Amino acid sequence: MARKDRPADPARTLALLWRDHREPAPRTRGPKQGLTVDRIVDSAIAVADAEGLDALAMRRVAEPLGVSAMSLYTYVHGRAELVNCMLDKVLSEAASLSEVEGDWRAALELYARDIRDIARRHPWMPALFGSRMLMGPHETAVWDGVLHAVSATGLTEPDMLAVVNLVNGYVRGATVQEADALQDERRTGLSHQEWFERSGPVLERLIPFTRYPTLTRVWMSGVFEEPGSGFGDDGGFEFGLHRVLDGIATYVAERTAAGSR
Numbered sequence: 683m684a685r686k687d688r689p690a691d692p693a694r695t696l697a698l699l700w701r702d703h704r705e706p707a708p709r710t711r712g713p714k715q716g717l718t719v720d721r722i723v724d725s726a727i728a729v730a731d732a733e734g735l736d737a738l739a740m741r742r743v744a745e746p747l748g749v750s751a752m753s754l755y756t757y758v759h760g761r762a763e764l765v766n767c768m769l770d771k772v773l774s775e776a777a778s779l780s781e782v783e784g785d786w787r788a789a790l791e792l793y794a795r796d797i798r799d800i801a802r803r804h805p806w807m808p809a810l811f812g813s814r815m816l817m818g819p820h821e822t823a824v825w826d827g828v829l830h831a832v833s834a835t836g837l838t839e840p841d842m843l844a845v846v847n848l849v850n851g852y853v854r855g856a857t858v859q860e861a862d863a864l865q866d867e868r869r870t871g872l873s874h875q876e877w878f879e880r881s882g883p884v885l886e887r888l889i890p891f892t893r894y895p896t897l898t899r900v901w902m903s904g905v906f907e908e909p910g911s912g913f914g915d916d917g918g919f920e921f922g923l924h925r926v927l928d929g930i931a932t933y934v935a936e937r938t939a940a941g942s943r
Contacts (some may be wrong), residue, residue, distance in 0.1 A: 685850075690759070690762035690763045690816075691759075691790055694759060694763065694784070695762075695763045695816050696818075698758065698766075698840070699766065699767060699770055699817075699818030699819065700818065700819060701719065710753075711859055714729065717747065717753060717756075718757070719757045719758060719767065720771075721747060722743060722754055722757055722758055723767045723768055723771050724745075725746050726743045726764050726767075727768050727770050727771060727772065727804065728746070729742050730768065731803070731805070731806070734805070734806055734865065734868070735809060738761065740754050740755075740764075763811065765815075766815055766818070767818070769807065770819065770821050771819075771820065772803075773818075775800050775803075776793075776796055777796045778827065779793060779827045779831045784834050785834070786831050786833075786835050786934075787930075788830070788887070789831030790831065790836075790927060790930070791847065791923065793831070795923075797857075797904075798856060798857055801853075802857070803859070805864050805865070807861075808860075808861045809858070809861065811850070811854040811857075811858075828849075829842055829843070829846060832846055835934045836934075839932075845933075848930065849930075852923065856919050856922065859917070860917070
């Protein structure tokens with residue numbers, strides 16, 4: 683995240699994440715009677731979706747709810763806890779992998795695409811992948827589902843975890859790039875294509891292409907002018923995903939063969 687926040691108390695945050703839908707009793711007067719943790723989290727997600735995490739102040743979250751910022755602290759003790767709840771809430775959008783039961787590769791394809799789709803709907807989410815977010819019920823369900831899918835490979839538990847972490851690393855890298863591109867577009871008011879159309883001709887005049895023959899050959903092929911630099915509208919996501927899964931398949935085959943011996 684671009685801004686620094688005081689770290690949340692782990693015990694308090696976990697209690698909030700696993701609250702079992704029990705809300706603290708609201709105070710007796712004023713518009714706070716209809717306030718709940720879920721409503722606060724939904725409002726925060728809407729703010730972050732529209733404006734990014736940097737815009738996520740308690741005052742901005744409170745405005746659509748018709749309450750004061752101080753009212754929120756009865757339910758959520760701070761911004762860090764709120765962000766943790768937001769992450770867990772959007773992970774409730776993850777699809778079940780049960781429809782591809784027993785087919786680990788199809789399950790990982792579905793998982794990777796689904797997490798990417800969630801991240802594209804909520805561009806602030808990739809920034810949290812590498813942070814110390816505590817696991818709530820929805821994230822726990824996602825982890826249990828994907829580990830169960832990978833268990834069909836017959837790999838050991840450490841290898842199962844390594845496989846999931848490998849796929850997560852790939853998805854994280856892809857979604858961070860996409861989120862950065864969206865942030866650049868919001869900041870400059872220019873799409874990637876518009877930016878390339880402005881900068882490309884200038885760059886062509888300034889680069890001494892004779893010094894860089896391989897780059898020149900690729901550049902002159904026109905690939906950089908195509909959507910996703912030649913990979914299509916998904917920017918090469920599917921290409922990279924299949925190469926990662928090919929590598930996992932090779933490893934599974936090697937481990938299976940070693941086990942049979």
